[in-house]
Amino acid sequence: MKKLCILICTFIIIITAAGCGDTDLKSEESTENMNPSAVQRDSENNSEKESENDMANTNITPVLTYFGHATMCVVTEDNKVIYIDPYEEGDYTRTADLILVTHGHYDHNQLQKVENRNENCEIITYSEALQNGVYKTFDLPFVIVEAVEAGNNPNHDINSCVGYVLTFKNGKTLYISGDTSTTNQMSELGNRNIDYAFFCCDGVYNMGNAEAAQCAEIVGAKHNIPYHNETANGELLDKALAEDWSAPNKIILMPGETLNIE
Numbered sequence: 001m002k003k004l005c006i007l008i009c010t011f012i013i014i015i016t017a018a019g020c021g022d023t024d025l026k027s028e029e030s031t032e033n034m035n036p037s038a039v040q041r042d043s044e045n046n047s048e049k050e051s052e053n054d055m056a057n058t059n060i061t062p063v064l065t066y067f068g069h070a071t072m073c074v075v076t077e078d079n080k081v082i083y084i085d086p087y088e089e090g091d092y093t094r095t096a097d098l099i100l101v102t103h104g105h106y107d108h109n110q111l112q113k114v115e116n117r118n119e120n121c122e123i124i125t126y127s128e129a130l131q132n133g134v135y136k137t138f139d140l141p142f143v144i145v146e147a148v149e150a151g152n153n154p155n156h157d158i159n160s161c162v163g164y165v166l167t168f169k170n171g172k173t174l175y176i177s178g179d180t181s182t183t184n185q186m187s188e189l190g191n192r193n194i195d196y197a198f199f200c201c202d203g204v205y206n207m208g209n210a211e212a213a214q215c216a217e218i219v220g221a222k223h224n225i226p227y228h229n230e231t232a233n234g235e236l237l238d239k240a241l242a243e244d245w246s247a248p249n250k251i252i253l254m255p256g257e258t259l260n261i262e
């Protein structure tokens with residue numbers, strides 16, 4: 001009986017020791033791909049950590065928040081923060097890594113609204129993006145930014161306006177038309193399999209719904225989003241006008257709403 005008891009105790013000790021060793025090995029392996037806060041949680045609940053990590057590897061995409069008018073913010077997969085055409089009120093608390101401005105009108109270039117900036121924050125405006133008739137490409141670690149034609153109407157000189165095509169690390173593309181009417185380059189964008197495209201369609205300063213719908217056909221993006229159509233009484237997006245827009249594959253994104261670039 002005593003021998004049996006010793007045998008059982010020895011067996012339990014061996015199993016316990018082996019279990020601890022296995023846990024240590026797992027946490028060492030997984031630490032390589034984790035951030036410090038995730039490592040801290042690891043000591044609390046290993047299995048919970050593993051399921052969270054799986055989600056992090058498969059579910060995180062760039063997330064775009066629309067502020068209204070032409071203003072938006074994109075947080076990339078690696079938490080880099082991009083503000084586009086800062087003007088409308090919104091959450092500017094995230095620290096900027098990149099600010100894009102399509103042209104010099106006041107409703108697009110209120111850079112002072114982005115107070116929080118990383119020391120390496122890049123600012124790309126139409127001046128940097130269009131030089132001597134050449135549309136520039138900026139290959140940043142977290143996004144590729146290509147300037148494209150914009151303007152081309154009486155209120156917006158094609159020589160001092162740009163749109164942007166952003167390509168994220170997940171391969172998805174986002175086209176921001178800027179303030180514009182139809183441009184020649186839109187047909188080239190039609191070969192790019194753009195994933196998400198924003199088209200201005202105010203019909204006062206730029207093209208209206210009918211022309212913007214034709215542009216959406218030309219560019220042929222998988223998803224088309226109307227923007228820059230603030231109402232006279234200050235609503236940041238004219239929902240009725242957006243609902244009338246006949247572009248295919250339409251998404252109506254209301255101010256404050258978010259869009260996963262996936």
Ligand SMILES: [Zn+2]
Nearest residue numbers: 105107108179
């Ligand atoms: Zn504008």
